[in-house]
Amino acid sequence: MVAVWLEGVPDGDPAYSDIRFKASWLKTPVKASEWNGRRVALIQATTSVSPNTYSVRALKIPKGADGKDLTAVEIPGTKVLIRIADRKFEQQVFSVSKELEAVRSADNLNTDAEKVAKAKANGSTVPVWEKAFTIPIPGEEAQSFGKQRIINGVLNYTHSGVDVSGSEGTPIHVPAAGIVVFSGPLIASGNTVILDHGLGMYSSLVHMSKTAATVGTRVKQGDVVGYVGATGFATGPHLHWTLTIRGNIVDPEYLMNHDPLAAIR
Ligand SMILES: [Zn+2]
Known part of the structure; x- marks a missing residue:
């Protein structure tokens, strides 16, 4: 980006x-x-x-x-x-129960996608984020961006964001200033908070045990907006963080030591 x-x-x-x-x-x-x-x-x-x-x-x-x-x-x-530049994405192989696999059905993904699209429909046309992003769970790392996921022996999908380790109930912090445009349950994503960072860029913080954000409020970098859980399609407690620009998935890692607008602020 x-x-x-x-x-x-x-x-x-x-x-x-x-x-x-x-x-x-x-x-x-x-x-x-x-x-x-x-x-x-x-x-x-x-x-x-x-x-x-x-x-x-x-x-x-x-x-x-x-x-x-x-x-x-x-x-x-x-x-x-x-x-x-070229970049290779590794494969990641794992097995899940039939019940968990069904959570990620096409119908469920579509139902989630409709709600997400609605939440992202009227975003800020000016930047809301103010500086380089920070990891939502301090001290942890962003992992597994773009991995090709083979679930129960089938290449199912490209991992749509990064995973950040955290035990159940660990506070999840806002990676960069934004406006809360969604806070609540989705099916495959579980309990989710979506932040509008402006210029078409959004963070989705998913699989929370509990959300702690109010739609329409402006949140600052570091504010707590929820707690780690394993809701939705998750094999255990962790934070999944998807960053999109106009609906296209990008790697948030790049923003963590780099503010793309630094030269003109
Ligand atoms: Zn993930």
Whole structure:
């Protein structure tokens, strides 16, 4: 994931009212937000992107006399090259009971996904996080991002986040400032808190024994929003933390010693 921004955008010029960043590996250009006198966006690469050198460029979408969007125009001099490096993801093999396997059924995952999509529908268009992220359970590590999981002998899925060790009841801390957009039970995820960090980025903290957050409240880095448990599809107590950008899963590890907006705060 990278933050991209455009400097020196003329204020109040309608030709610049809609700026988007086009990353050559993404189908859809990403809408930029106005923030700190710049146009800024987060751009993600998922685990399925082939390693290569790609470009990112800024487009403006002018409006015609009737207010309708005209064709996107590249803003000269905005092209930057980005290298996406290779990364291998290990396999992880384990067996679970039929009862636990059924918790992760397609129906259950769909039911969860609908609730999550609703919670993430109206996110903050400006950054809410303020600095580099911290691990939600102090002293522990983020593990197992992207592992290919073979469950009961079948390659079932890519592990969608990181696991953090913790015994039942251990407090779970907010990794970076956010707005609580969901707090409650899901089926496969168990008791879950979802935080909106702004610019399309969300944390889901799942499998909690108990949530301790109120939807609509703003939480600070380090606040406790729940307690470790093994609810949903979990083989034992731990925290699972998924980080997404516009619904795409990214590795939160990168944010833990690096704030992508540090240079322009
Ligand atoms: Zn996990």
